[in-house]
Amino acid sequence: MNAPLAGAFGAHGAEWAKIFISVGALAGLSTSLMASIFPLPRIIYAIASDGLLWPWLGTVSKRFQT
């Protein structure tokens, strides 16, 4: 059983609750993954700015600032 809560609702015939919870779980997972991925470049940038990684990891585009 990979999703115990959704499974429990499903076992009791509450299909709508199962779907509701599954959608919520997917949203939460993707949020959490995005929140993990998004700061990573900035962390690398900060480390590079502190001199602990190579400077080229800390460069920012001059033209677009992106």
Added chain:
Amino acid sequence: MALAGNSEQTLPNVSATATATAHCHVPSIVHPLYACCSPVNATLVSGLLAGIMAFLLSIDELADMMSIGTLMSYTMVGACVIILRYEVPNANASHHLLEEEGEEGEGGLKVGDLGAVDAMGGIDAATGIIRGARGVFAETPPALHRFGQTSHDGDSAARSRTMSAGGAGGGVGRHLDSNYNTAVTPVGSVPEARGERVLAAAGTSKGPGKTHGDYAALDDGMEEEEHELRTHSSTSDSAAKRTATGGSGTVSTGSTGASRVDSLRASPSDGSLNAGPTEGAVMLATAHTPDTVTAAAARELASERSVLLAGGTAEKAVHINASWWEAFVAAQTFKAEHTNRFRAVVANVLLYTFFTVVVAVGINVGVAEGSLWGYIVVGVFGAGAAWQMVVMANVPEVPQPQLKFKCPWVPLLPMTSMGVNVYLLASLSVYTWIRFAIWTVIGFAIYFWYGVHNSRASAHAAKMEAEQAAKA
């Protein structure tokens, strides 16, 4: 993707440390016009790595990588919470004090990056200060009252605050640096130099002869120390300076006589100490110390006082320079009060971690196979780990008056957390550990072959050292 998550779990510690020591060298991460700015190469590299990992590994393996990173970092957080709680407060406290002081228009100079100093030397020396100052505070509250009441020239009031500020930790020492630039030691300097500087704070707080009368009000039980104080308070400022810098004789910090110059190994070569302005700095600094902080320090000290008075005797000498082994043994025999508590705690945390690792592996391997040896090992080392919790719970607290919030149940809660984390770590698969080991080796390789030589913190330390050399 999970790599990203894993890195996210482990890397912030590095970067947080780095930025903390580098003291926010990157103020303009956000572009003023576009209010956005993302590092291109870092984005490409992290995205590429995450993509490759997601392509090559299954979701379960990646999830395990996240787990191992999370558990590992939280185990370390637990250990750090314990260790930092027994460290003598230094950099943060003085930063805080200085900021508030600056608002009052006093002492425009800031401590700067002294937070990057390796704290060990400061701990050794400053522990003595704390103990010493607390001795005065605990044993002679009437004298302190007199400090406040007589205040014929305001000096005594400042002096009594010096006591409590001394109890608060190395803050006084930092004030010396910031206000008068006396006894500035280079970042990352040797412990001796740090000890010397803190010693100057303690020594000068009783340097001039006019404090003699105040100190004569010490309790009867403190005769010995009083004698020492008498000796020192009869010295002139310049004499105090010589004593502090020369590293000769027995300057006692506060009243315990615990921390002696020779035990601190003050190096005579550092001539930058100057007792005269130093004392002024102490008084300036402490006179403008926010009352909230000193009040907190006083509360801490008062709570310790009951313990001391219950003991019935004046404090014994504290062996600040106790070796790791001595400190460890002292903690194991419930005598940590009279030793270097920081070392005792670090040694105990390491031993506890070792025990929990053995227990966790024993449960996951031996007990899982149902072997008798598994049960024996788990029983013995589990008892050892439990014993370490008892030992740790009996190490007296080091006052941390600068903390606004303190995690409750500190030795026990983080230790429990560490134990559970270690158990969960041990239940991860061997392959996860191999992957983790590979990534760790890569990380260490980058750090030791590149980062450690090129970090801003080390460059800054080198600069400070050069400046110090030029000054001397």
